[in-house]
Amino acid sequence: ARRYKIAVIPGDGIGPETIGASLEILQALQETLGSFQIEYTHLDWSSDRYFAQGKYLPDDWMTVLKPHDAIFFGAVGHPKVPDHISLWELLLPIRQRFQQYANLRPTRIMRGVDSPLKNISPESLDWMLVRENTEGEYAGQGGRTHIGQPWEVGTELAIFTRQGIERIFRFAYQIAESRSKKHLTFVTKSNAQRSGMVLWDEVAWQIAAEFPHVKTEKMLVDAMTVRMVHKPESLDTIVATNLHADILSDLAAAIAGSIGIAPASSIDPTRQYPSTFESVHGSAPDIAGRGIANPIATMWAGVEMLRWLGEEVAADAWMKAIEDVCAEGVLTPDLGGKEDTRGVTDAIRAKVIKNAKQHQMAF
Numbered sequence: 152a153r154r155y156k157i158a159v160i161p162g163d164g165i166g167p168e169t170i171g172a173s174l175e176i177l178q179a180l181q182e183t184l185g186s187f188q189i190e191y192t193h194l195d196w197s198s199d200r201y202f203a204q205g206k207y208l209p210d211d212w213m214t215v216l217k218p219h220d221a222i223f224f225g226a227v228g229h230p231k232v233p234d235h236i237s238l239w240e241l242l243l244p245i246r247q248r249f250q251q252y253a254n255l256r257p258t259r260i261m262r263g264v265d266s267p268l269k270n271i272s273p274e275s276l277d278w279m280l281v282r283e284n285t286e287g288e289y290a291g292q293g294g295r296t297h298i299g300q301p302w303e304v305g306t307e308l309a310i311f312t313r314q315g316i317e318r319i320f321r322f323a324y325q326i327a328e329s330r331s332k333k334h335l336t337f338v339t340k341s342n343a344q345r346s347g348m349v350l351w352d353e354v355a356w357q358i359a360a361e362f363p364h365v366k367t368e369k370m371l372v373d374a375m376t377v378r379m380v381h382k383p384e385s386l387d388t389i390v391a392t393n394l395h396a397d398i399l400s401d402l403a404a405a406i407a408g409s410i411g412i413a414p415a416s417s418i419d420p421t422r423q424y425p426s427t428f429e430s431v432h433g434s435a436p437d438i439a440g441r442g443i444a445n446p447i448a449t450m451w452a453g454v455e456m457l458r459w460l461g462e463e464v465a466a467d468a469w470m471k472a473i474e475d476v477c478a479e480g481v482l483t484p485d486l487g488g489k490e491d492t493r494g495v496t497d498a499i500r501a502k503v504i505k506n507a508k509q510h511q512m513a514f
């Protein structure tokens with residue numbers, strides 16, 4: 152059997168709930184298929200660890216994570232810790248130091264799930280949002296002077312580099328080329344933001360010339376939000392900056408019915424470092440501990456993790472199980488359903504085993 156090493160960071164809030172549900176499915180897949188075996192490193196890097204030891208990450212975190220084939224991440228964020236501390240001490244250093252410069256956020260409307268948009272069919276919306284994941288406002292540059300004075304200043308410096316823009320566009324074009332519509336929309340704000348965003352536009356059109364088979368168009372981010380709502384079928388691959396795509400991906404998740412189903416893959420396309428598979432959503436302190444978190448966002452991220460590892464059969468079995476369970480209306484409250492995390496997980500687990508066995512019989 153093929154062997155993989157996966158680092159698991161459940162984190163805070165509903166993170167341990169959705170990760171726990173997903174590990175049950177991975178276990179079922181591994182047992183039923185028998186074609187791969189996963190060795191897990193369970194890491195307690197979380198706000199609880201911060202309360203106990205004053206740190207989210209150990210000093211040698213890069214050495215600890217590096218030998219893994221992937222990182223499976225729940226969520227971080229605790230009501231008693233300022234968010235800029237928890238995020239800058241756990242999630243963002245991993246994305247940046249491991250050069251996970253591409254964050255993939257697919258959006259589809261699953262059968263059985265209601266979109267808040269009228270007159271939309273599941274087939275008419277299929278987006279791949281490609282988020283630049285290391286630069287822009289997330290470069291962490293800026294500061295405060297004259298703290299507490301009436302003339303206090305806070306700056307948030309957005310950093311964009313030619314290399315950083317080129318690499319995200321080359322990666323996004325490869326994705327656009329592999330999809331049937333071969334259509335790429337890049338998003339900036341180069342009317343108001345006249346330096347970094349203008350550089351984005353210039354580099355985008357340069358890379359576009361390398362991919363003549365893909366139709367390229369530019370959108371300003373404000374108009375893009377309107378387009379996503381009014382003409383969702385006209386979009387396919389979308390590329391945007393770190394901050395713009397952060398916002399657009401929550402909008403995309405809402406259009407697809409709930410942030411509880413939206414996955415995210417923070418990828419190092421060079422495979423020098425492990426990539427992280429996570430959800431778009433956070434630790435949801437408002438529902439944590441109640442057993443009603445939707446596990447599908449983390450599970451779909453698990454599917455993408457299996458694809459990244461090359462385990463397509465297992466990935467397909469899992470994704471089909473998720474789709475079928477949604478189609479049957481087995482849904483958590485965020486999707487208007489009455490099931491809890493346990494109920495949805497059991498339903499998906501049963502279908503995963505059935506799908507995997509069917510595959511065994513066919514081959």
Ligand code: NAD
Nearest residue numbers: 226227228229234411431432433434435437438444445485
């Ligand atoms: P959130 O995504 O945690 O929650 C927003 C809303 O969506 C809440 O009402 C929540 O109950 C609901 N929701 C989210 N995921 C759900 C799921 N799986 N099932 C059902 N409902 C779900 O965003 P927030 O409230 O802005 O942030 C909470 C904390 O999470 C903050 O500390 C924030 O910084 C952090 N955060 C972390 C990540 C991450 O770890 N990747 C992402 C976003 C926010």
Ligand code: IPM
Nearest residue numbers: 238242397415430431432433
């Ligand atoms: C996300 C999250 C993070 C981000 C936060 C928690 C730092 O919102 O993954 O979308 O902005 O990247």
Ligand code: MN
Nearest residue numbers: 397398401431
């Ligand atoms: Mn976000």
